[in-house]
Amino acid sequence: MTYTTIAEDTRALHHPKTWVGKYVWSQDHKVIAVQYSLTAIGVGLVALVLSGLMRLQLGFPGMIEFITPQAYYQFVTMHGMIMVIYLLTALLLGGFGNYMIPLMVGARDMVFPYVNMLSYWVYLLSVIVLMASFFVPGGPTGAGWTLYPPQAITEGTPGASWGIILMLASLGIFIVAFTMGGLNYVTTVLQARTKGMTLMRMPCTVWGIFVATILGLLAFPALLVAAVMMMLDRVIGTSFFMPSIISMGEPLAHSGGSPILFQHLFWFFGHPEVYIVALPAFGIVSDLISTHARKNIFGYRMMVWAIIIIGVLSFFVWAHHMYVSGMNPYFGFFFATSTLIIAVPTAIKVYNWVLTLWQGDIHLRTPMLFAIGFIFTFIHGGLTGLFLGNVSVDVPLSDTYFVVGHFHMVMGVSPILVVFGAIYHWYPKITGRMWNATLGQLHFWITFLGTYVIYLPMHYLGLLGVPRRYYEMGETEFVPASAQWANEAITIAALTVGVAQLIFFYNMISSYFRGPKADPNPWGATSLEWQTPKTPPEHGNWGPTLPTVYRWAYDYSVPGAAQDFIPQNVPPDGAARDRDM
Amino acid sequence: MKILHELIKKPWLTPGADVGADLGAVALRRPTIAATGLWIYVGVATVMFSLIVAAYVLRLGNYGADPASAADATSSLGWWTLAALCGIPLANDWLPMAEPWLLWVNTGVLILSSIAWQVARGDLRHGRMDKLRVALIAGGVLAFAFLAGQLTVWRQLIADGYFAAASPANAFFYLITAMHGLHLLGGLLFWGRATAKVMRGAEAAEIGTGVNLCTVYWHYLLVIWIVMFGLLLIT
Ligand code: HEM
Ligand SMILES: [Cu+2]
Numbered sequence: 001m002t003y004t005t006i007a008e009d010t011r012a013l014h015h016p017k018t019w020v021g022k023y024v025w026s027q028d029h030k031v032i033a034v035q036y037s038l039t040a041i042g043v044g045l046v047a048l049v050l051s052g053l054m055r056l057q058l059g060f061p062g063m064i065e066f067i068t069p070q071a072y073y074q075f076v077t078m079h080g081m082i083m084v085i086y087l088l089t090a091l092l093l094g095g096f097g098n099y100m101i102p103l104m105v106g107a108r109d110m111v112f113p114y115v116n117m118l119s120y121w122v123y124l125l126s127v128i129v130l131m132a133s134f135f136v137p138g139g140p141t142g143a144g145w146t147l148y149p150p151q152a153i154t155e156g157t158p159g160a161s162w163g164i165i166l167m168l169a170s171l172g173i174f175i176v177a178f179t180m181g182g183l184n185y186v187t188t189v190l191q192a193r194t195k196g197m198t199l200m201r202m203p204c205t206v207w208g209i210f211v212a213t214i215l216g217l218l219a220f221p222a223l224l225v226a227a228v229m230m231m232l233d234r235v236i237g238t239s240f241f242m243p244s245i246i247s248m249g250e251p252l253a254h255s256g257g258s259p260i261l262f263q264h265l266f267w268f269f270g271h272p273e274v275y276i277v278a279l280p281a282f283g284i285v286s287d288l289i290s291t292h293a294r295k296n297i298f299g300y301r302m303m304v305w306a307i308i309i310i311g312v313l314s315f316f317v318w319a320h321h322m323y324v325s326g327m328n329p330y331f332g333f334f335f336a337t338s339t340l341i342i343a344v345p346t347a348i349k350v351y352n353w354v355l356t357l358w359q360g361d362i363h364l365r366t367p368m369l370f371a372i373g374f375i376f377t378f379i380h381g382g383l384t385g386l387f388l389g390n391v392s393v394d395v396p397l398s399d400t401y402f403v404v405g406h407f408h409m410v411m412g413v414s415p416i417l418v419v420f421g422a423i424y425h426w427y428p429k430i431t432g433r434m435w436n437a438t439l440g441q442l443h444f445w446i447t448f449l450g451t452y453v454i455y456l457p458m459h460y461l462g463l464l465g466v467p468r469r470y471y472e473m474g475e476t477e478f479v480p481a482s483a484q485w486a487n488e489a490i491t492i493a494a495l496t497v498g499v500a501q502l503i504f505f506y507n508m509i510s511s512y513f514r515g516p517k518a519d520p521n522p523w524g525a526t527s528l529e530w531q532t533p534k535t536p537p538e539h540g541n542w543g544p545t546l547p548t549v550y551r552w553a554y555d556y557s558v559p560g561a562a563q564d565f566i567p568q569n570v571p572p573d574g575a576a577r578d579r580d581m
Numbered sequence: 582m583k584i585l586h587e588l589i590k591k592p593w594l595t596p597g598a599d600v601g602a603d604l605g606a607v608a609l610r611r612p613t614i615a616a617t618g619l620w621i622y623v624g625v626a627t628v629m630f631s632l633i634v635a636a637y638v639l640r641l642g643n644y645g646a647d648p649a650s651a652a653d654a655t656s657s658l659g660w661w662t663l664a665a666l667c668g669i670p671l672a673n674d675w676l677p678m679a680e681p682w683l684l685w686v687n688t689g690v691l692i693l694s695s696i697a698w699q700v701a702r703g704d705l706r707h708g709r710m711d712k713l714r715v716a717l718i719a720g721g722v723l724a725f726a727f728l729a730g731q732l733t734v735w736r737q738l739i740a741d742g743y744f745a746a747a748s749p750a751n752a753f754f755y756l757i758t759a760m761h762g763l764h765l766l767g768g769l770l771f772w773g774r775a776t777a778k779v780m781r782g783a784e785a786a787e788i789g790t791g792v793n794l795c796t797v798y799w800h801y802l803l804v805i806w807i808v809m810f811g812l813l814l815i816t
Contacts, residue, residue, distance in 0.1 A: 111614045179625060183618050191614045200590040221629035237746035256674035256749065261639050264667055327668030552592035572596035
């Protein structure tokens with residue numbers, strides 16, 4: 001069921017002759033992947049700079065004059081939205097999804113290359129529209145990345161005139177781009193796998209990206225509907241979400257709409273969104289750990305099932321973000337329960353990663369360090385999530401720095417660590433060059449340790465009751481003056497970690513030009529992308545014939561085998577192995 | 582189920598090529614790929630329209646509740662129960678919208694358009710290219726006529742003062758018709774491609790996939806429209 005003609009038929013590929021055709025209007029999934037990734041990282045840098053500015057204000061209030069309260073709100077909003085959607089979603093699915101899926105399942109390209117190309121350009125448009133909001137009168141929206149009405153569109157909120165319109169438009173455009181890409185990823189996995197690549201022989205990376213894409217396809221429509229309705233409220237004065245309201249002494253023309261309705265739509269998208277960035281990270285981490293520990297992934301089937309179960313459950317927990325918005329107690333009970341249930345498959349995954357490491361032949365190379373770092377930060381963020389999942393614990397902690405600490409650990413830092421690990425892991429294949437290992441290690445340790453200096457104290461601040469999205473604390477009875485010391489330390493650490501990313505960029509850029517030529521399979525990995533005839537792979541990936549797959553992606557340290565890994569396209573030598581290996 | 586069977590395989594026990602059974606069906610692949618893409622898209626669009634319906638129901642407020650208990654509609658069971666569960670305060674500003682007769686005509690036109698596609702599909706199967714041409718053009722023209730009809734409804738409603746901002750019922754009507762219309766317009770893009778090919782004298786094999794999938798998509802949009810129209814009628 002996995003064999004395909006377009007995959008077989010090289011003529012069907014569109015082979016452009018000019019430089020522009022190859023690298024700009026390219027239909028090659030690998031070029032599109034790089035375009036997606038570079039754009040996402042570029043806009044991510046904007047978000048990083050914004051976080052530095054926010055931290056400067058929090059650590060040293062008033063030091064920088066242009067950070068007014070309005071500007072702070074705008075920074076918070078743009079930082080959050082860019083990080084979650086325009087960086088992580090775009091990078092993990094548009095970037096890694098595009099690069100890895102065809103190579104890992106043994107296809108020549110995505111099944112709809114033209115649509116795939118459009119997907120990138122529409123994504124770029126959404127980024128441009130978003131960035132344009134920095135330059136319009138009133139600046140970008142300061143409504144918080146959750147864009148809750150009514151304040152998102154009422155006067156007094158920064159960017160309520162133009163910024164919010166551009167934000168909503170940009171989101172709409174992004175969703176169109178994502179849908180075009182997503183159709184490709186899912187259809188390619190379902191229909192373009194090479195001979196022998198059964199579903200249960202796919203590497204976990206493909207599984208993670210595949211299920212995450214399905215989640216995205218089902219969840220983004222909720223954001224689209226919410227964005228369109230809010231746009232109508234803002235532009236033509238409908239009342240989908242806007243209640244009767246008195247703003248600046250004047251009653252507004254709206255009446256009867258419900259902000260809570262928006263929250264339900266938003267979080268019906270928003271919670272699965274967490275897993276849209278987490279599942280690809282789960283998948284990639286499984287492969288990094290297995291490869292660099294020279295062991296098969298512990299419980300492959302369980303890992304795949306857990307990904308699927310988490311994906312399904314993620315659509316039934318959204319209202320845990322709304323415990324303080326008010327809802328029927330039975331509803332709250334239901335969502336608290338479903339939230340705790342989702343912890344079960346998640347914990348299984350964590351156990352399996354640790355068990356894969358157990359007695360492995362662990363090579364602590366840079367990608368592996370990042371993968372192990374992920375296990376730490378993810379366990380940390382997962383545990384605080386259990387606290388917040390319970391209504392009675394969440395109510396006092398809601399909207400405090402405890403929440404900021406929690407979600408940065410679980411969906412900020414953790415996927416970012418995986419992204420770094422993945423870039424180090426696949427860089428030799430993508431560029432054909434090897435990076436500098438010392439710089440890689442340095443980058444890891446500063447980032448990983450810095451993370452804890454930044455986010456651990458935030459949990460404590462949250463327990464004290466420091467609220468999130470505050471420009472300045474002012475005098476309170478419950479926050480001691482010493483909290484400011486913590487804030488200063490956090491800021492210094494954040495700036496250090498931010499600047500330390502220059503090591504990464506220097507390493508990547510200089511290695512691209514001057515790095516030593518990489519071995520085609522430097523880690524001794526089994527999956528197909530390492531078995532291409534050329535490194536970096538050419539357009540069409542596989543030369544004249546597609547690879548045939550004979551085994552799963554985790555034949556590491558097989559007893560009796562000549563090497564400590566057997567690539568997926570190596571035929572069996574007749575006898576099936578004993579089941580107790 | 583096949584997929585479950587797939588998912589309980591133990592890949593580590595069975596090295597070997599494991600060639601799929603339908604390898605012979607290689608020539609059938611392209612259509613399957615396009616069809617998979619279409620079905621996934623239909624899933625995405627269905628989620629979107631369902632969410633609009635959900636928002637619609639949640640926004641109805643206490644409309645339709647017994648006037649005696651309208652102040653506290655939560656005491657009886659109805660769609661407002663859902664809103665109450667979700668913590669959405671029950672609004673009481675729902676004014677049913679006018680139901681212009683033109684909408685019935687438009688619905689008829691859309692049905693005819695779907696029928697034309699079905700006919701085109703039959704012609705294709707029997708290789709009647711001349712008739713196929715007629716049916717294709719009829720399908721497209723009828724779809725455009727439907728869209729023109731919808732725009733006319735909009736103009737009439739606006740002329741009669743049914744502005745989007747005046748009542749949530751109106752707002753939803755414009756939203757739903759716009760979303761549905763845009764989806765149909767997207768379909769017409771593919772119609773344009775198929776028709777252009779047929780006009781240039783393409784073989785049946787060349788346009789088979791396009792015509793088949795467009796037919797499915799048209800039927801799908803017809804069903805969506807009927808559900809949405811029904812929703813407008815009962816509220
Ligand atoms: C060096 C790395 C980072 C630093 C120093 C940082 C810092 C901050 C700060 C200071 C805030 C505002 C807190 C407040 O005033 O309430 C914030 C909010 C936020 N950050 Fe980060 N962040 C970083 C990375 C990330 C990443 C990778 C993500 C990706 C998920 C992310 C997602 C968010 C979100 C969603 C918000 C909430 C925005 C809102 O409240 O509307 N951040 N971050
Ligand atoms: Cu959540």
